[in-house]
Amino acid sequence: MSDNTQPRTRVRLRDVADLVGVTAAAASMALADSPRISDKTKRAVRAAATQLGYVPSSAGRALRSQRAGAIALIVPNTTQHVFGHSYFMHVLTGVSSVANERDTQVLVSTNPDEAHGLAAYERVMRSKSADGAIVTSAAVTDLNVERLSQSGLPVVLIGNFPYLSTSVSVGIDDVGASRSITEHLIEVHGRTRLLHVTGPMDHQTAIDRREGFLAAVAAHDLADASRVVEGDFSEEAGRDAVLGLGRDLTGFDGIVFANDDMAFGGLRALKSLGVSVPQDISIVGFDDFGLSRLTTPGITTVRVPAERMARVATERLFDLIEGSKPGPSHQELAVTLVLRESCGCESKADDA
Amino acid sequence: MSDNTQPRTRVRLRDVADLVGVTAAAASMALADSPRISDKTKRAVRAAATQLGYVPSSAGRALRSQRAGAIALIVPNTTQHVFGHSYFMHVLTGVSSVANERDTQVLVSTNPDEAHGLAAYERVMRSKSADGAIVTSAAVTDLNVERLSQSGLPVVLIGNFPYLSTSVSVGIDDVGASRSITEHLIEVHGRTRLLHVTGPMDHQTAIDRREGFLAAVAAHDLADASRVVEGDFSEEAGRDAVLGLGRDLTGFDGIVFANDDMAFGGLRALKSLGVSVPQDISIVGFDDFGLSRLTTPGITTVRVPAERMARVATERLFDLIEGSKPGPSHQELAVTLVLRESCGCESKADDA
DNA sequence: TGCACTTGCTTTATCGTTAAAGCACATTAC
DNA sequence: GTAATGTGCTTTAACGATAAAGCAAGTGCA
16 A cells, blocks of 8 residues: 555665665765766666665755755744735745745744743744845844844845845835825825825834935925824724824815835725725825735735745845855835726726 | 943854853853853853844754744735734734744745745745745645645645645634525524625635535525526625626625625625615625724624634744654644624614 | 772764765876 | 876865873872
């Protein structure tokens, strides 16, 4: 019943070599396609390896080569809450697919508990469990991230980190994108009295998106009729921002939410108040990680290419690990404006 | 400017030992608190280790101990649906926190494509990169999962796998839960003409939830007035199921969706048709991974304790790795019925 | 005083892999 | 015909950590 090509015990290179009748070193060279090994032996070794189901021991290889064959994806726990699950999944997908192309494992370090006086992810790096790290931090300042990125170990950050300007990072132009989507409301839909609901202001994205909003209203001389309310990226914050306005709500004809979750919360609140979107008020979000596509009306938003950011970041990380290409320290990817119904643009007859 | 306790190069146990003036072996025994080492030396070694920032090399340790110090979280069928992301994140959180308690790394293997003739996650195990694996597969039969779970390596599955009865797994009672929520509609809300929208029928959860629905309607003699429609767990499927009924829709007064995403899609479709929920039709979902809380009305659903399932599964995995406690091969966790408005139960004045 | 036992280290060996050096034997060069 | 050059392997050593065995020096006991 049992497949006899299935190894009962772990197969070492030694076992493959024994089967062929050479030493382990010769087998190693054979599998590495060394010119010093005859074709005949190479074929024999490869056949034996396949037959026995040989897979190199990662520990042996790591020890010998001083390479773990793994990269770490580091998620400070604050990030989990602030960015949604979808963002993280996109990042994971991107990192995984590039890592896979390089036969590299992905190690996810998500718990920053100070287990032994060192943050978990610092231990990961110091123990050489990973050759480098992708860090998805949201906070403006995170001491651990700072230490890590300045430790000399290969680290690539996803996001914008003006305070860590020497670090290698991949992000988007939050300021420009936020300005663009705000100007869409102003120029295309003629909205003039705008509200902005920010993310938590200790997050760089929140700071930047607010700056883009302010630049847009200032450029169109609408600063007097506009207002900024602080939120925290949660749908409750979006709801509360709208409900908290009370009768002031009628003073606005457009709301720029700093992310889609808040836009969703705000949309529900507006509906519950009998305000119709986009007729009475236009709203827009930011991110396009899934939710904004599903609401009624669909939320006009900025698509953040999370998976591509992760792919680019991972490729940069491999460059760093291999010691090649210094390249620019910060890279910015283009974003797309996704026009749906919540701003006043027509539906593309998506529904039946 | 630079902190002089920061090691410039990698610190080996050898370096710690040299500083104290003993051999690496003695230092190793000192850190392991061996009774054969004097207290004085132990203190000196520990102090030196701290001073130099010594962290044991995972490769060296893995090779010597034949333990990788890592477990793999394997996700064969990468979730495409947006809210499948939440499920995965809950699982990741649960696995991570237990692994963290044991000073174990978590390796995420999500790519099912066969790089060298072996699925990526089979290589992970065979290369001894991980000491065991948690597998979250939804499919009824997955050849790779089957091979993996029968390879003799420590593997714990999350979900129900009747076809892999010898495997260790942790799941919930989908049949019972589905029956309960269906009976809630029947007994509490007097619904008698029920529709069930299933998941993809090659998923065990879909099969089980349908079975629970059928058991409930049969027990109440409502089989004649009930119908089952096949879906695929996506919100589009929920929408299409509702729209596809055409004028038959009026024949139903309750819909049991096999998950929340479809319930959400169905809810939107019903609204667009001018059908009010729960007045005209009661609906319920399944999962409670976040979405069902956010809709209006909130969707009554079954809370699947994904994070706890993952925690339990990971603890079982460590038992297997350590060779202790055979325990039951399949474990089932309790679920909770979460009553919201979509079934007709009162809102708990959650909103302002 | 002599022998066993304890204490506290050091030496040795091993995990699996692979670069580098070593070493027969065959081939070519002049 | 002897030296240089190839060819195709084997031997050696090292990566870092740590059990196990070894071995001095000190202690206890008769």
